Amino acid sequence: MKKCIVILLLIVSFSVKAQDKIGITEEDYQNSSVQMADGMRSEGKIYVLVAIIGIVLGGILVYVIQTDRKISGLEEKFKN
DSSP: OOHHHHHHHHHHHOOOSSSSOOOEEEHHHHOOOHHHHHHHHHHHHHEEEEEEEHHHHHHHHHHHEEEHHHHHHHHHHOOO
């Protein structure tokens, strides 16, 4: 019974399309600007975004270093 269900689901998943194909035009190849980034840069919000990403990554780095130090301390205590 399980094999039949798996086979049925496979057949259904192969027959379903996720998206329709959109043709690529010559205009698409010439487009080198990203509208969202240009808009954020012109309004000065891109710097806020970069600062937030830096703070989050810095926080993760500090957490990993503190955790490593705690584990190293526990390993030393366990060895003794």
